[in-house]
Each structure stands twice: as structure tokens, then as C-alpha cells.
Amino acid sequence: MSAAKHYLTDPTHAVLSNLNSLTLTNPSLLLDAQNKIVYRNPSSISNLQNVSVVCGGGSGHEPGFAGFVGDGLLTACVAGTIFASPGAEQVRTCLQYRLPSESKGILVVATNYTGDVLNFGMGVEKARALEKKVEMVVVGDDVGVGRERGGKVGRRGLSGTALVVKVVGALAEQGVGLEDCARVGHLVVNNLVSLGASLSRVHVPGRGIEEAKEEEERLGPGLVEIGMGIHNEPGCEKVKTDLPGLVKIMLGQMLDQSDKDRAYVKVEKTDETVLLINNFGGVSNLELGAITNEVVIQLENNYGLKPRRIVQGTLFGSLDGPGFIVSILKLADTGLGPGKSLLELIDAPANAIGWPKCVTAETWEKNYKPPPQRAEETEHETKPSNLKIDPTKLRKTLEPALKKLIDAEAEVTKYDSVIGDGDCGIGLKRGAEAILKVLPSISSDDAMMAFAKICPTVENNMDGTSGALYAIFLNSLASNLRAQDTSSSTPVTTEIWAKALAMSIGGLGKYTPAQPGDRTLMDALVPFVEVLQKTGNTTEAAKAAKIGTDKTKGMKASLGRSVYVGGTGFEEVPDPGAYGLSIFLSGIADAL
Structure with a gap:
């Protein structure tokens, strides 16, 4: 059973303390605690014009991602709370202020989870608007969820992310340009397959012992879960088998070309490969070595593969999870010539505590000078408009609606615990x-x-997928309202609101393919806007949102983390995001 006792019970304190520890174990690093950014001291960078490589995601995956900041790997990492992506404003701050201004480009690497893609994507777009040269590589290497079930989501990002950042980090260190760094990053992703397995769920610091017992009972004694995700998500199947049997099933899902649903990469006997055996965090070194041994034996005996390199350790964890991930990288031609093959890039020096190598003595002994202080933006200047609202009425409308949403937190959390990871209610309440x-x-x-x-209140206080969606939507709504501004004083009517809302739904389409029927908050939002446009009646629009929410009961998810959750629980509950939004919209209708 995963540990229900922890030395730290405050998850926020645990995350910040861990990030600060990186500056103690590697003195070439700095920490922006407010934005949870670990970054390289500019005086430790040999060539400030090199491409900057940035990665990040939820905490709980240590040593990834922050432990990869250092020479030959990452220039900076943006961390979120436990298992939740960082906010777009954190990403923007990193891209704008925490990287060398002389850098000729920025490569952002993100794992293929909705919140990470949305928040990093929004941060990238903000940086581009500031004339930064930025490219983004999204890592999806999981085969546990096949093409049919994965649908629009695609492959999840697993421990193969460590190999991606190792390769692109080495390229950047050698002075390779942004376009080639991004191209090779995509090349690595397209030649990666990974699959995880675990004996039980992880336990998040701050959660109760009884909850840990319930998590353990969900898996059951004697079973191992295949396809387990790094965010504590259930896998694709539960089996009762020994280690050789488990490895046989896993390698079959990764390499069997007859399985068209999972045959993402064709690996033949003549191909050269790199093998990564990644510890979730709760497997002993003794067992991890035995797992590596079994994988190598079966790769050679059953597939004729002898990896050129074998990397073993905890590179991309899942708190205290008693599981592991097998990643296989097929070595492909980078087209960049001698010294820049995938194998040479993986072999290239790296000076970061998360990669299996000690930080050099030179790093410890060198007396780094702090960077010069720079004035930073604390608020975004807003251009006045002629669009008028009654601030008193706005407060009286929003206040009861927000209170209704806060009161619904327990119910939203209950629904999200059935079909997701249980953080939706807390996120909505926090916002x-x-x-x-x-x-x-x-x-x-x-x-x-x-x-x-x-x-900015939403951006800075709501993380994860919901926070990103609401932040993008509200920013788009503000932009679309401004588009209706005139040269004279104009009251914001229901018609103006409805038009701006409809345009903003289109704006969301740039960052998410979600539509009604995908079991997301769009099942509540789209009906609300459509009815509001047709009738101008907020009460009727709120009713339409509730009807749309009720329809999500039994609806199979096409997007979000709930795609990976099997079972029958989704048939009994509505989508938690749609439900929370419906509660808020009904509160607005009641207050008007």
C-alpha cells in the first residue's frame, strides 16, 4: 500500500521547499518562488545566445522537471502544484524574464496533458506577442491508451519526456538553431513508445489515511495495473501475474505490430534503440534492477533487440507510486551530421541533479555572480473603453453566483473523483x-x-485544465467585448454580452478541440450562449446549460483526463466541469 504518512502535510509547502532545495544541491540555479520557476544563473551559461530550453508541469514527478535544469539540459522549469499544470502567467514570466535576453530562441517542451498544453500554449502565445521567437514540442509517448480510446487526446506524456529534453538540451548546448532543435524534438517523440505499470495508487501529501485505504481497495490485492498514468490515473487493464508475465504483456503492447491500435512505432531487429526504465518513486532499487534485467532479457530473446544504451532510475516520478515505466527510443537520423546523432546527444554531458550523473566539482567551486536586477511588470496596463456597466449590479450579480459555486465544491469533487483525479471542485472553489x-x-x-x-485573478489562482480554459475564455471575452466598443458611451447590453460570448467560444477552438458531446464544460457553456443569443433571456439560457450538463451523464469522454478512466461510474454522474459551470450560470440568472 502507498504511504499514508508524510513528513509534510501541506502540499504547497512541500512543493516550494523541494524547489528551493534544488538551489542548494546545485548552486548554479536560482528560484523564483512566487512563480515556481527554477532557472539557470546567467553567469553559469557559457553562451547566452544559445537556444533556451524550457519544460515544466505539475509537481510530484521529481526529479523531472525541475531536476533537469542545468548545463546540457533545461534552461528553466515552470512547476505547478501537485499533478496540476502551472498557469499561463507563470509560463509567460519565465519566457519573458527568466531566460537570457540574448538567446536566439526558446524551445518549450510540454507533456501531452490538456492542462499542460493549454497553459504552456497560452504562455507561448503571450511570449510571441512580445516578439519572442518560441517553438513548442508536445510529448506523447504512452501506448497504454490506444488510438481508438485516446481519440482526440492522443498519447499521454510519460517518462520519454526525459529523453526528449536530454536530446534537445544537448543540441541547444552545441549552438544548434531553434528550428532544428524543435524538429529533432518532434523526431524523438515520433520514435518513442512508453508504458507504465503499478501495484497501487500514489498518496498525495495532505490527504487522509482513510482516503489512501480507499485508493488501495480500488485496485485490489494481488493485482498490478498496466497503463497506469503519472497523475495517479487508472490504467487500461488489471492483471494478476508475476514479473516475467507482466513484462511480456507490456513489451507486447509496445512492440507488437499486429496490434494496430497501439503500434505507434515500428521497431525492427536491425534498429538501434535506447532503453529507459523509470521508477515511479516507490519501487526499491533492488526491484528496479530486477525489472531492468527482465526487460533486457525479453527484448533480446523475443524481439532480437539489444539497446545501445540503458538508463535506469527515477527520472520522471509519480510521488511514492510503487510502479515503473518502460520507454524505448528508436534511434533515427537527425540529419545534422557528426556529433549530433540521437545517441551522441544522449551521451553528451549534462550537469543537472535529475539526470543520472553527479554535478561537477567545477560547478560547486565556481563563485557565480548574481544577475543584474531588472524591473518587471507587475500589472498589465489596460486601455480604457466606452463600454459601460453598473459596477454595483455586477458585484450583486457575481457574488451570489460565486458563493453557490463555492458551496458546490464537495459535489463537484465527488463527481470528479469518479471520472477524473478529484481536483476540479477545489480548482473552481479557489478561483x-x-x-x-x-x-x-x-x-x-x-x-x-x-x-x-x-x-489575472483567474490566471493566478486557478491552475490545471479548468483554470487554463477559463483564463483563455475570459481574456477572449474581454477582447471580443472591446471589439464592439464605439466612440461614445455604450451600455453593455445582453445582446452585446451574447455576441462576445459566442465569439469567445470560437477563440477557445484555437487551444482545445472540445465541442458539445465531448463531456466537458462546453456541454454547459455552448447551450447557454446559443439560447442567450436567440432569446436574450438569462434564465432560459441557464436552463439550457443545466440540460446540457444533465446529458453528460453516461456520455463517454473524448477529451481530458477522464478519457483514461474506465469502469461504469461515468454513467451515474455529470461532467464535473460542466456541472460547476451550470451552478455558476444558474446563480447569475437567479441574481438578475
Whole structure:
């Protein structure tokens, strides 16, 4: 059973303390604690013009991603809370302020989880708007969820991410340009297959012992789960077998070309490969070595493969999870000539504590000078508009709706625990509480001034997928309202709101393929906007949102983490994101 006792019970303190420890064990690193960014001291970088490589994601995967910051790997890492992606504003701050200004480009590497793609994508777009040269590589290497079940989501990002950042980090260190770094990053992803397995769920610091017992009972004694995700998600099947039997099943899913649903990469006997055996965090070194041994034996005996390199250790963890991931990289031609093959790039020196090699003595002894202080933006300047609202009415409308959403947290969490990872209710509550705090400060009758308060509040207090979606939508809504601005004072009518809302749904399409029927918050949002446009009646629109939410019961998810959750629980509960939004919209309708 995964540990229900921890030395730290406050997950926020645990994350920040861990990030700060990296600056103690590697003195060439710096920490922006407010934004949870670990980055290289500019005075430790030999060539400031080299491409900067940035990665990140939820905490709990240590030593990835922050442990990979250092020479030959990452320039910076942006961390989220446990198993939740960092916010887009954290990413923007990193790209704008925490990288060498002389850098000729920035390569962002993100794992293929909805929150990571949305938040890093939004941060990239913000950086591009500031004329930064940025490319993004999304890592999807999991085969546990096949093409049919994965659908629009695609492959999840697993421990193959470590190999991707190792390769692109080595290229950047050699002065290779941004386009080639990004191209080779995609090349690695397209030649990667990974699969995880675990004996039980992980336990997050701060959660109760009884909850840990319930998690253990969900898997059952004597069973191992294949396809287990790094965020504690259930896998694709549960089996009762020994280690050789488990490895046989796993390698079959990774390499069997007759399995068209999972045959993502064709690996033949003549191909050269790199093997990574990654510890979730709770497997002893003794057992991990035995696992590596069994994998290598079966690769040679059953597939005629002898990996050129074998990397073993905890590179991309899942807290205290008693599981492991097998990753196989097929070595392909980078087209960059001598010294820049995939194998040479993996062999290239790396000076970071997360890669299986000690930090050099030279790094310890060198006296690094701190970087010069730079003035940074603390607030985004907002251009006034002629769009007018009644601030008192706005506060009286939003306050009861936000309180209804806060009161619904337990129910939303219960639904999300059935079909997801249980963090949706907490995220919505955190955002609603933060907005409540800023409502009294909204006194201007300029609609844009209200958005100037609310948008950054959502960005800075709601993380994960929901936070990214709401932040993108609200920023788009503000932009689409401004598009209806005139040269004279204009009250914001229901018609103006409805038009801006409809345009903003289109804006979301740039970052997510979600549509009604995919079992997401769009099942509530789209009906609300459509009815509001047709009738101008908020009450009727809220009813449509509730009907759309109710329809998600029994609806198979096409997007989000719930895609990977099997069983029959989804048939009994609505989508938690849609349900939470419906509660909020009904609160607005009641207050008007």
C-alpha cells in the first residue's frame, strides 16, 4: 500500500521547499518562488545566445522537471502544484524574464496533458506577442491508451519526456538553431513508445489515511495495473501475474505490430534503440534492477533487440507510486551530421541533479555572480473603453453566483473523483474565492477595468485544465467585448454580452478541440450562449446549460483526463466541469 504518512502535510509547502532545495544541491540555479520557476544563473551559461530550453508541469514527478535544469539540459522549469499544470502567467514570466535576453530562441517542451498544453500554449502565445521567437514540442509517448480510446487526446506524456529534453538540451548546448532543435524534438517523440505499470495508487501529501485505504481497495490485492498514468490515473487493464508475465504483456503492447491500435512505432531487429526504465518513486532499487534485467532479457530473446544504451532510475516520478515505466527510443537520423546523432546527444554531458550523473566539482567551486536586477511588470496596463456597466449590479450579480459555486465544491469533487483525479471542485472553489476578494475593488463603470481585475485573478489562482480554459475564455471575452466598443458611451447590453460570448467560444477552438458531446464544460457553456443569443433571456439560457450538463451523464469522454478512466461510474454522474459551470450560470440568472 502507498504511504499514508508524510513528513509534510501541506502540499504547497512541500512543493516550494523541494524547489528551493534544488538551489542548494546545485548552486548554479536560482528560484523564483512566487512563480515556481527554477532557472539557470546567467553567469553559469557559457553562451547566452544559445537556444533556451524550457519544460515544466505539475509537481510530484521529481526529479523531472525541475531536476533537469542545468548545463546540457533545461534552461528553466515552470512547476505547478501537485499533478496540476502551472498557469499561463507563470509560463509567460519565465519566457519573458527568466531566460537570457540574448538567446536566439526558446524551445518549450510540454507533456501531452490538456492542462499542460493549454497553459504552456497560452504562455507561448503571450511570449510571441512580445516578439519572442518560441517553438513548442508536445510529448506523447504512452501506448497504454490506444488510438481508438485516446481519440482526440492522443498519447499521454510519460517518462520519454526525459529523453526528449536530454536530446534537445544537448543540441541547444552545441549552438544548434531553434528550428532544428524543435524538429529533432518532434523526431524523438515520433520514435518513442512508453508504458507504465503499478501495484497501487500514489498518496498525495495532505490527504487522509482513510482516503489512501480507499485508493488501495480500488485496485485490489494481488493485482498490478498496466497503463497506469503519472497523475495517479487508472490504467487500461488489471492483471494478476508475476514479473516475467507482466513484462511480456507490456513489451507486447509496445512492440507488437499486429496490434494496430497501439503500434505507434515500428521497431525492427536491425534498429538501434535506447532503453529507459523509470521508477515511479516507490519501487526499491533492488526491484528496479530486477525489472531492468527482465526487460533486457525479453527484448533480446523475443524481439532480437539489444539497446545501445540503458538508463535506469527515477527520472520522471509519480510521488511514492510503487510502479515503473518502460520507454524505448528508436534511434533515427537527425540529419545534422557528426556529433549530433540521437545517441551522441544522449551521451553528451549534462550537469543537472535529475539526470543520472553527479554535478561537477567545477560547478560547486565556481563563485557565480548574481544577475543584474531588472524591473518587471507587475500589472498589465489596460486601455480604457466606452463600454459601460453598473459596477454595483455586477458585484450583486457575481457574488451570489460565486458563493453557490463555492458551496458546490464537495459535489463537484465527488463527481470528479469518479471520472477524473478529484481536483476540479477545489480548482473552481479557489478561483471563485479569489474573485470574491477582488469584487469590492471593482468600482469603475468601464467594463474593461472589471476584466482587468478578474482575468489575472483567474490566471493566478486557478491552475490545471479548468483554470487554463477559463483564463483563455475570459481574456477572449474581454477582447471580443472591446471589439464592439464605439466612440461614445455604450451600455453593455445582453445582446452585446451574447455576441462576445459566442465569439469567445470560437477563440477557445484555437487551444482545445472540445465541442458539445465531448463531456466537458462546453456541454454547459455552448447551450447557454446559443439560447442567450436567440432569446436574450438569462434564465432560459441557464436552463439550457443545466440540460446540457444533465446529458453528460453516461456520455463517454473524448477529451481530458477522464478519457483514461474506465469502469461504469461515468454513467451515474455529470461532467464535473460542466456541472460547476451550470451552478455558476444558474446563480447569475437567479441574481438578475
